[in-house]
Amino acid sequence: MQKFKLLNLALACALLLNLPVARAQTQATGAAPAQTATTAAAARPLPAAALEASNLITAARLSEHLHIVASDAMEGRDTPSKGLDETAKYIATHLARFGVKPAGDDGTFFQRISLVRRKVDAT
Numbered sequence: 001m002q003k004f005k006l007l008n009l010a011l012a013c014a015l016l017l018n019l020p021v022a023r024a025q026t027q028a029t030g031a032a033p034a035q036t037a038t039t040a041a042a043a044r045p046l047p048a049a050a051l052e053a054s055n056l057i058t059a060a061r062l063s064e065h066l067h068i069v070a071s072d073a074m075e076g077r078d079t080p081s082k083g084l085d086e087t088a089k090y091i092a093t094h095l096a097r098f099g100v101k102p103a104g105d106d107g108t109f110f111q112r113i114s115l116v117r118r119k120v121d122a123t
Helices: 002-029 037-043 048-054 059-069 072-077 082-097
Strands: none
Touching: 059 072, 059 082, 072 082
16 A cells, blocks of 8 residues: 555655756747646646746755655555555655645545555465
């Protein structure tokens, strides 16, 4: 269940980080964006605050976040694990700081998904 929480948050982060880049590339090349939901959203004018925030995205800052999420302190993020929960909280905290509106269960960034774990009986 927690693995999918992290995956959903990671995808949300990737989309957030990619939208300003896609718009900047379209403006630079003059090419018309493909008609998909992501590029349609990128084609809309971004608020000044979003443009300003996108300028704060740097390789160094992304590297810092990646090193935190991939650190030994996150315990490998097995499903389930304390490390996975901590990583999900870390990402959710930053999404909230970025002003992203939660779309998960009960107004949170998290969504409960039932998982099935199977083991082979060695006997």
